[in-house]
Amino acid sequence: MSKIKIGVLAVQGDVTENFLATMASMSELGIDGTVIQVKTLEQISTLDGLIIPGGESTVIGQMSLVNGAINKIKEKIESGMPVFGICAGMVFLSKNSQDKVVGNTDQPLLNILDVKIERNSFGRQKDSFEANISMEPIGISSFNGVFIRAPSVSETGSGVEILAKFNEKIVAVKQGNVLATAFHPELTKDISLHKSFVKLVENQS
Amino acid sequence: MIPLSGDIPGAKGTICEKIDSNSIVRGTSTLKRGFAHMLKNGVVMDVTTVEQAQIAEEAGAVSVMVLDKLPSDVRKAGGVARTASIRIIEEIMDHVTIPVMAKCRIGHMYEAKVLDETNVDMIDESEVLTPADEYHHIWKWDYTTPFVNGARSLAEALRRIEEGAAMIRTKGEPGTGNVAEAIYHIKKVNEELRAIKSIYDSDDKQDLVRMAREFKVSYDLVEETAKIGRLPVVNFAAGGIATPADAAYLMSLGCDGIFVGSGIFKAEDAQERARAVVLATTFWEEPDKVKDAQKMIDERQSLLGLDVKNLELKMQDRGSTV
Numbered sequence: 001m002s003k004i005k006i007g008v009l010a011v012q013g014d015v016t017e018n019f020l021a022t023m024a025s026m027s028e029l030g031i032d033g034t035v036i037q038v039k040t041l042e043q044i045s046t047l048d049g050l051i052i053p054g055g056e057s058t059v060i061g062q063m064s065l066v067n068g069a070i071n072k073i074k075e076k077i078e079s080g081m082p083v084f085g086i087c088a089g090m091v092f093l094s095k096n097s098q099d100k101v102v103g104n105t106d107q108p109l110l111n112i113l114d115v116k117i118e119r120n121s122f123g124r125q126k127d128s129f130e131a132n133i134s135m136e137p138i139g140i141s142s143f144n145g146v147f148i149r150a151p152s153v154s155e156t157g158s159g160v161e162i163l164a165k166f167n168e169k170i171v172a173v174k175q176g177n178v179l180a181t182a183f184h185p186e187l188t189k190d191i192s193l194h195k196s197f198v199k200l201v202e203n204q205s
Numbered sequence: 206m207i208p209l210s211g212d213i214p215g216a217k218g219t220i221c222e223k224i225d226s227n228s229i230v231r232g233t234s235t236l237k238r239g240f241a242h243m244l245k246n247g248v249v250m251d252v253t254t255v256e257q258a259q260i261a262e263e264a265g266a267v268s269v270m271v272l273d274k275l276p277s278d279v280r281k282a283g284g285v286a287r288t289a290s291i292r293i294i295e296e297i298m299d300h301v302t303i304p305v306m307a308k309c310r311i312g313h314m315y316e317a318k319v320l321d322e323t324n325v326d327m328i329d330e331s332e333v334l335t336p337a338d339e340y341h342h343i344w345k346w347d348y349t350t351p352f353v354n355g356a357r358s359l360a361e362a363l364r365r366i367e368e369g370a371a372m373i374r375t376k377g378e379p380g381t382g383n384v385a386e387a388i389y390h391i392k393k394v395n396e397e398l399r400a401i402k403s404i405y406d407s408d409d410k411q412d413l414v415r416m417a418r419e420f421k422v423s424y425d426l427v428e429e430t431a432k433i434g435r436l437p438v439v440n441f442a443a444g445g446i447a448t449p450a451d452a453a454y455l456m457s458l459g460c461d462g463i464f465v466g467s468g469i470f471k472a473e474d475a476q477e478r479a480r481a482v483v484l485a486t487t488f489w490e491e492p493d494k495v496k497d498a499q500k501m502i503d504e505r506q507s508l509l510g511l512d513v514k515n516l517e518l519k520m521q522d523r524g525s526t527v
Contacts, residue, residue: 011487012267014242017207039488054243055267056303062265063487067494088243099302119302125326126349128236129229148239149304149326167224187239189206 013055312338377444
């Protein structure tokens with residue numbers, strides 16, 4: 001089997017934390033591969049898997065439009081590349097997103113994940129919280145969910161599997177090769193979610 | 206995971222609650238510092254109105270900072286500069302989806318409490334406003350809302366972190382359009398970090414103790430910082446940034462992002478300039494893109510700027526020295 005290459009989209013947000021969590025996951029799983037921070041089309045086109053990190057979805061979207069990265073990412077995901085979107089990354093992957101307070105925004109989206117997103121769903125920063133999350137469908141029974149001005153999924157299409165809910169709100173989903181969480185596994189010590197993404201990438205390539 | 210050096214578990218600002226049958230916790234260092242991590246590689250823009258906040262958001266700002274007056278106007282107006290009108294802050298919070306920050310005076314516990322109650326996303330305890338307490342900074346562990354503080358040296362940065370700051374901005378000289386002080390301070394902090402890292406690497410505990418005494422902070426915080434060789438919280442550059450090239454230069458010095466004060470909305474081409482500064486910050490490693498960004502602005506429309514050597518008021522010196 002060839003070495004896998006996972007990229008972390010390095011436009012804006014907590015890129016380093018995802019980079020380190022993915023490196024640690026590969027080494028713990030004993031998988032031979034590389035992790036790189038990506039921004040250009042050339043870098044993105046070489047990937048076997050991509051992580052879209054937390055940050056501001058409006059900024060990640062707008063800046064990905066500037067160099068055309070948005071189209072390259074879409075093309076790669078549609079041809080089967082696994083992707084893991086975290087918080088802003090989840091918003092960016094979605095087909096539809098509305099802000100809880102401001103309502104409709106015309107922010108650029110990848111239009112891949114068949115869900116409707118409510119941005120800032122749990123409130124502002126002061127309402128940000130940590131809580132225990134269970135993701136039984138992917139074998140993670142207990143996970144410390146770090147929710148920072150987090151979105152949630154308000155509607156799901158037919159091909160979308162719900163991985164976790166918190167207080168009736170959907171906070172983790174999977175649609176084929178697309179994994180998305182409203183919370184930030186990269187801010188905690190627990191790398192089990194990054195490990196399951198690395199395994200997904202390995203099984204695909 | 207992110208560094209939690211200096212964390213005080215069970216601080217007053219950390220709140221445990223039950224929602225239905227779920228236990229949750231708010232205001233932890235992971236949440237406060239984590240919020241700042243989400244801003245990385247972004248531009249925080251000073252704004253005074255809803256219209257400016259919307260221009261900032263459309264340009265790709267990662268957050269806006271609400272002030273009553275932009276720093277260069279604070280400088281001109283003189284008098285006492287205080288926290289912005291709450292009504293304007295709330296109006297801005299209702300009109301943009303990105304995080305909204307606001308400034309309080311150094312040491313002014315109740316301006317901070319008012320901003321905490323207003324639900325701003327981050328509070329800047331800032332020397333741009335007139336200090337309310339010349340001897341103390343706010344004990345930021347008492348608040349659920351995260352704080353950002355300015356620093357001119359590693360010692361100042363670590364003292365603010367020890368008081369609970371979740372983010373640092375290395376200071377420049379606000380409202381001058383002159384980036385020289387921002388560059389000086391980030392280079393100074395970088396040098397000091399390299400120095401303590403090398404002490405750590407040579408396993409000289411006695412010298413680390415000496416540094417902790419000199420910095421007037423706890424040994425543990427110095428040791429943990431020396432070990433990772435960078436500030437344990439996100440660090441942005443601030444003060445005097447006026448052009449895309451200024452922004453790109455500061456990013457190249459290792460800043461996690463930048464704050465732009467008067468540089469955008471005191472320029473005559475604010476809308477274009479806001480966009481250009483964001484582009485240069487995002488693509489600072491690609492000089493051709495920085496050039497394209499710089500081309501979007503007209504130097505004749507930049508904030509005229511001030512020579513930092515002949516200032517009547519040096520904002521960066523304000524507030525307690527310990």
